[in-house]
Amino acid sequence: MLIIIKTSGQEDDQKSPIRNYLVRRGYTFPVPGEKNSVPDSLKKWPDTIYYNTSYQAKLLGSPTIPISFSRIEYVDGSYKVSPSISLGYGYTWFFGSFIFNENDKITVDPGFLMGLIADIGLQDDFSFKKLAGVFMGGFIGYGAFSLFGGYDFIGNSPTIGLGGRIDLYTVHQSSLKPIGRVREVRKHKAIAPIVIDE
Numbered sequence: 172m173l174i175i176i177k178t179s180g181q182e183d184d185q186k187s188p189i190r191n192y193l194v195r196r197g198y199t200f201p202v203p204g205e206k207n208s209v210p211d212s213l214k215k216w217p218d219t220i221y222y223n224t225s226y227q228a229k230l231l232g233s234p235t236i237p238i239s240f241s242r243i244e245y246v247d248g249s250y251k252v253s254p255s256i257s258l259g260y261g262y263t264w265f266f267g268s269f270i271f272n273e274n275d276k277i278t279v280d281p282g283f284l285m286g287l288i289a290d291i292g293l294q295d296d297f298s299f300k301k302l303a304g305v306f307m308g309g310f311i312g313y314g315a316f317s318l319f320g321g322y323d324f325i326g327n328s329p330t331i332g333l334g335g336r337i338d339l340y341t342v343h344q345s346s347l348k349p350i351g352r353v354r355e356v357r358k359h360k361a362i363a364p365i366v367i368d369e
Contacts, residue, residue, distance in 0.1 A: 188275045189366055192345055193220060200368040216353050220271065221363040227268045229351025231279070235263040237288045237310065239319055239334035244326055257306065259290020263338055268356050269347065271366060277344045285311045288319065306330060 193200075198216040220226075239257040243250055265284035269277055292304035308321015308330070319332040340347035 187369060188344070189222075189271050189277070190368055192277070193366065195345065196349060214352070215349075217355065220366040221355075221359040222271050222273045222366060223363050224359040225268045225270050225280075225356040226349075226353050227356050228349035228353045230264050230349075231267055231269070231281070232262065232264050232348040232350055233338045233340040233346050235261050235286060235288070235339060236337040237261055237290055237317065237319065237334060238336065239290065239332040242304075242306075242319075242323075242330050242332040244323060244328045244330045257290045257292045257304070257332075257334075259288050259306070261286050261288030261290075261310075263310075263336065264350070269349075273364065277340075277347060279340060279347060281314060281338075283311075283313055284317070285309065286317075288321075292323075292325075304330070310336075312336075 190200075193216070196216075198220065201218055237257070237259050241252060242257075243252055263284050263286035265281045267279060267281040269279045272278055287309050289305075289307045292306070304323040304325045306319075306321055306323050308319060310317040310319045312318060315335055317334060317336055319330075319334060321330060322328070323330045338346075
């Protein structure tokens with residue numbers, strides 16, 4: 172039994188990354204001669220997926236690593252700008268579209284985004300002598316830039332900051348999660364190849 176499971180895993184490893192991504196995200200490849208038994212109202216994916224075609228879901232999601240270089244803190248009744256480099260972890264939800272390319276890469280075009288994060292300030296006043304802060308909050312943004320807002324538990328103050336993010340789908344494309352029903356942004360071209368179970 173273990174040998175069968177291992178062999179099945181090896182077979183999946185030999186399949187294309189796009190095929191494996193679709194299967195992990197709930198897509199069922201059509202079987203020739205068999206009618207799809209899933210009603211249209213419950214389908215998450217179109218019946219056929221095409222390469223080089225733009226797709227859109229209600230939302231897209233991905234784990235993210237936020238990076239912030241400065242913050243504005245409200246301390247003792249006044250606002251204070253504090254330079255600090257912070258790294259953390261969170262999750263981002265965003266609007267956008269994605270394309271499956273024939274080279275087994277997924278191209279994502281993100282738009283407006285929002286998310287939740289927690290991070291730790293690595294330095295204060297650009298000296299590595301003390302912890303700058305422990306921050307929890309949320310963010311909004313567009314494209315690569317984000318405006319963070321939340322609470323710093325070390326400084327005991329509300330905080331806002333401007334920074335960027337590394338969305339993990341840019342490093343590992345399987346981190347991209349379509350949320351809701353996926354549809355073609357515009358009808359695929361007649362010459363667009365079909366993604367097949369190989």
